[in-house]
Structures are given as structure tokens and as C-alpha cells.
Amino acid sequence: MYTKRGILWFRLDLRLHDNEAMLDALSHTDEVIPVYVFDKRLFEDKTSYGFKKTARYRAKFIIESIRDLRASLRAKGSDLIVRVGRPEEELFEIAKQAKSSWIFCNRERTRDEVAVQDALEQRLWTIGQELRYSRGKLLYYTSDLPFPINHTPDTFSQFRKEVERYVPVREPLAAPEKMTDITVVLERGEIPTMEDLGYKDFENDPRATVDFKGGETEGLKRLKYFVWEAAQIPMYKEQSDELFCSDGSTKFSPWLAQGCLSPKLVYQELKRYEEEIGNKKSVNGIIISLLKRDFLRFMAKKYGDQIFAEEGPGKITTLQWKDNNEALQRWMEGYTGIPFIDANMRELKHTGYMSYRGRMNVASYLIHDMQVNWKMGAEYFESMLIDYDIASNWGNWHYAAGVGSDAREHKQFNVSSQALRYDPRGEYAKLWMPELPNLLEDEFQKKNKSII
Numbered sequence: 001m002y003t004k005r006g007i008l009w010f011r012l013d014l015r016l017h018d019n020e021a022m023l024d025a026l027s028h029t030d031e032v033i034p035v036y037v038f039d040k041r042l043f044e045d046k047t048s049y050g051f052k053k054t055a056r057y058r059a060k061f062i063i064e065s066i067r068d069l070r071a072s073l074r075a076k077g078s079d080l081i082v083r084v085g086r087p088e089e090e091l092f093e094i095a096k097q098a099k100s101s102w103i104f105c106n107r108e109r110t111r112d113e114v115a116v117q118d119a120l121e122q123r124l125w126t127i128g129q130e131l132r133y134s135r136g137k138l139l140y141y142t143s144d145l146p147f148p149i150n151h152t153p154d155t156f157s158q159f160r161k162e163v164e165r166y167v168p169v170r171e172p173l174a175a176p177e178k179m180t181d182i183t184v185v186l187e188r189g190e191i192p193t194m195e196d197l198g199y200k201d202f203e204n205d206p207r208a209t210v211d212f213k214g215g216e217t218e219g220l221k222r223l224k225y226f227v228w229e230a231a232q233i234p235m236y237k238e239q240s241d242e243l244f245c246s247d248g249s250t251k252f253s254p255w256l257a258q259g260c261l262s263p264k265l266v267y268q269e270l271k272r273y274e275e276e277i278g279n280k281k282s283v284n285g286i287i288i289s290l291l292k293r294d295f296l297r298f299m300a301k302k303y304g305d306q307i308f309a310e311e312g313p314g315k316i317t318t319l320q321w322k323d324n325n326e327a328l329q330r331w332m333e334g335y336t337g338i339p340f341i342d343a344n345m346r347e348l349k350h351t352g353y354m355s356y357r358g359r360m361n362v363a364s365y366l367i368h369d370m371q372v373n374w375k376m377g378a379e380y381f382e383s384m385l386i387d388y389d390i391a392s393n394w395g396n397w398h399y400a401a402g403v404g405s406d407a408r409e410h411k412q413f414n415v416s417s418q419a420l421r422y423d424p425r426g427e428y429a430k431l432w433m434p435e436l437p438n439l440l441e442d443e444f445q446k447k448n449k450s451i452i
């Protein structure tokens with residue numbers, strides 16, 4: 001009997017729940033072959049300013065996520081084929097060997113990711129196969145929006161007004177009960193270690209606000225913990241701005257970025273909480289954060305490669321920055337002399353994470369106080385963040401630099417008043433800067449006023 005085979009290419013959707021590509025593959029083929037390719041370029045190449053594209057925190061998170069995904073697929077009667085190389089080449093080889101009909105995947109929309117999927121598509125055509133795209137990164141589907149993508153409002157407040165009230169968030173899809181067996185002979189492939197990818201393995205820093213571990217299992221655990229076990233939703237509004245409170249904000253971002261958690265599932269859990277317990281205001285606060293993520297992704301779609309340009313989607317050419325390597329180095333290492341900035345930068349360096357409040361302040365300080373080119377900061381974040389998400393990172397840097405789709409929204413922070421408000425006794429600063437002397441509160445705050 002002829003077996004119709006489909007390859008399921010996992011990308012930034014490392015989960016079984018709410019995975020549209022997976023359900024599409026299962027419903028159109030007799031045999032689904034799940035594949036993940038560690039794209040060598042992400043682990044070996046450098047950004048334009050010379051940072052490693054993926055620093056060790058995200059690399060470890062991805063490896064853990066793939067281990068978890070393989071275990072989950074095996075538990076459902078399937079497996080995960082793993083390769084290290086270029087996805088467009090590795091998948092093409094697997095497609096030839098498996099004599100599949102299609103490769104199913106969730107569509108990506110940003111420059112490098114589009115180049116990879118386009119190159120794969122071209123190759124597949126030469127052997128009579130095709131790529132079939134699904135969606136699943138966001139709360140909202142493009143087709144449900146009341147406007148075409150290129151007319152998406154340029155301000156978040158307007159976007160929110162136009163979608164929140166009128167567009168329902170679809171239900172997340174359930175994980176399949178069972179997967180199909182893989183009958184074709186294919187090398188399963190070892191999951192690379194940190195050393196295989198060119199990193200030294202490491203233990204997480206005990207000072208980290210959350211001990212992030214990659215994978216759908218851990219992401220679902222965090223969701224359950226935050227919403228139900230620790231019942232943190234009511235505190236979100238007051239605590240989400242705290243610098244080092246493990247449950248102050250959800251900390252879902254690394255799992256959302258790699259697709260270990262679906263935003264629609266998060267939304268559904270939040271709404272269930274609201275129905276059963278209440279706290280509409282706090283629930284809404286988290287939903288607004290998720291909406292911001294959607295908005296920035298739509299901006300990335302609308303403005304394409306312009307999001308990586310110095311003048312940003314706003315095409316602002318009147319602002320000037322310097323590629324000042326010496327200042328950048330001090331900022332990155334946490335030696336600007338401003339404890340509030342330095343502590344945040346050291347947290348990032350030692351953990352791959354920093355709070356939203358911290359990110360806004362260090363970005364503002366680099367751009368407006370040190371007058372360093374914002375792209376240098378954005379690329380450093382791209383490298384270091386455990387939760388790096390292309391649209392969220394570049395979009396937030398646009399705001400900080402004032403080159404976003406709504407340039408009016410840019411904000412320069414007064415670092416000393418921010419420090420006074422968010423770290424009045426310097427407890428956060430001392431956590432990351434043990435060399436700080438035991439100063440009295442006002443002496444400590446004077447340090448936050450020193451000039452660049």
C-alpha cells in the first residue's frame with residue numbers, strides 16, 4: 001500500500017499542544033515524520049557588530065526544549081529526527097529519503113527565517129514536493145483582523161482598540177492523542193550537547209530570579225504554577241515592575257519565544273481564572289502584555305526588513321548615534337558607574353534575563369545618555385537574551401530609540417529617579433555588584449546620579 005508521508009518541521013513551535021502544523025500534517029498524511037534542525041548559523045555566526053548570534057543561555061534552553069519534545073513525541077508513539085546543519089539542506093535530504101509529499105511548518109516572517117523557508121521551498125519543488133504553512137505564534141490570526149496587515153495601526157493603543165473588543169481569540173488546539181509511527185528508515189540523530197554546539201556547559205547562577213528550563217513540560221508547569229499554585233495573578237499589576245521578584249511577572253517569555261507555550265493557551269488559562277476567581281483587572285494586565293507581543297509581530301510583518309534598519313520603521317533620519325565600542329563595552333559588562341544600570345546589565349550577563357523595567361532603563365541609558373547606536377544594544381540583546389524574540393526585541397528597541405512606527409512613543413528615562421523608585425535601598429544593585437560598599441540609602445542614591 002502507498003504511504004503518504006509528511007515531514008513536520010519544528011521551528012519556533014516546540015510543543016505538541018496548539019500546534020496547527022502538526023494537526024495539519026496528521027490530517028493530510030498517513031505518516032508524520034517530526035524533524036528539528038539545529039541551524040548551525042545560529043550557534044556559529046556573529047551579528048553585524050560581532051556578537052555571537054546565540055549566547056549560552058538560549059542555546060541551553062533550546063537543547064533542553066528539544067530533549068523534552070523528543071520525549072513527548074516518543075511517548076505518543078513517534079520520535080524526533082534531529083540534525084545539525086542548515087535546515088534547507090537537511091530537510092531536503094530527509095524529504096528525498098522519505099519520499100514524502102509535503103513538509104509542514106509554522107510560517108516565519110522575518111528576514112533570515114524567510115530566506116531559509118524560501119530556499120527549502122525552491123529545493124522541494126525540484127523533487128515535486130511542497131512546503132505547507134500554518135500559523136500559531138500569536139493570539140490573533142491575521143485573517144481574523146479587521147484590517148489588512150499593511151493597514152495595521154501604527155500605535156499600540158489604536159491597535160488594541162481595534163482588535164480587543166471585536167476579534168475573539170481562537171481556542172487553542174489540543175495535543176494529538178497519538179502520533180503515527182515512523183516506518184521509513186532514517187537515522188534518528190543525537191541531540192547535540194552544549195560542547196557539540198561550541199559552548200561550555202554551565203550551572204545556572206543561583207542569584208537568577210527564575211531557574212529557566214527549556215521545554216513544553218516546563219512551560220506548562222510554569223503556567224500552572226503562576227496562575228493556580230502560586231496564584232500570582234492578583235499581584236501582577238503591582239509587582240510586574242519589580243526588578244528581582246521571581247513571581248512578580250509571569251516569566252513566560254522564554255517559553256513563548258521558543259513556542260514551548262502557546263499564547264492562546266495562556267489566554268485561555270487567564271480567562272478561566274477570571275471566570276472562576278475574578279480579578280479581571282490583573283488578568284487584563286497580562287493580556288495587554290501578550291497583545292503587545294502580537295502588535296510588534298504585526299509591525300515586523302508590516303515593515304519587513306526595515307525593522308533592522310537604523311532609521312527603523314519610522315524612517316527617522318534626524319537622530320544621530322555613534323558606534324562607540326568603548327562605551328558599549330562598559331555598558332555590556334556593567335561598568336558604567338551607575339549601580340542601577342550596572343546591576344541590570346550584570347544580571348543579563350550572568351543569567352540571560354532582565355526585567356522589563358530593567359530593559360527599558362538600560363536601553364534608554366545606552367541610547368540617550370551614552371549616545372551609543374541603538375542597534376549595538378539591540379544586537380547584544382539578541383545574543384544574550386534567553387527569551388530573544390525578533391519582533392519583541394527589535395520593536396522595543398525602536399521605542400527606546402524613537403524610531404518606531406509611532407516615533408512619538410519614545411521615552412528617555414531619568415535613571416536616578418527610576419533607581420530611587422525601583423531599588424530605593426540598593427538591594428538589587430548589591431545582589432549583582434558585591435563590590436558595592438554598604439552605603440546609607442541617600443549615599444547610595446547619589447551614586448545613581450553620577451555622570452557617564
Ligand SMILES: Cc1cc2nc3c(=O)[nH]c(=O)nc-3n(C[C@H](O)[C@H](O)[C@H](O)COP(=O)(O)OP(=O)(O)OC[C@H]3O[C@@H](n4cnc5c(N)ncnc54)[C@H](O)[C@@H]3O)c2cc1C
Nearest residue numbers: 249250251252253289290293356359360388389392393396
Ligand atoms: C529593549 C527591550 C528588549 C526586549 N526584548 C524582548 C525579547 O527579545 N523577547 C521578549 O519576549 N520580550 C522582550 N522585551 C519585552 C519584555 O521585557 C519581556 O517580554 C518581559 O520582560 C518578559 O518577562 P515576563 O514573561 O515575566 O513578562 P510579563 O510581564 O509577564 O508579560 C507576559 C508576556 O507578554 C509578552 N510581553 C510583555 N511585555 C512585552 C513587551 N514590551 N513587548 C513584547 N512582548 C511583551 C511576553 O511574551 C511576556 O512573556 C523587551 C523589552 C525591552 C525594553
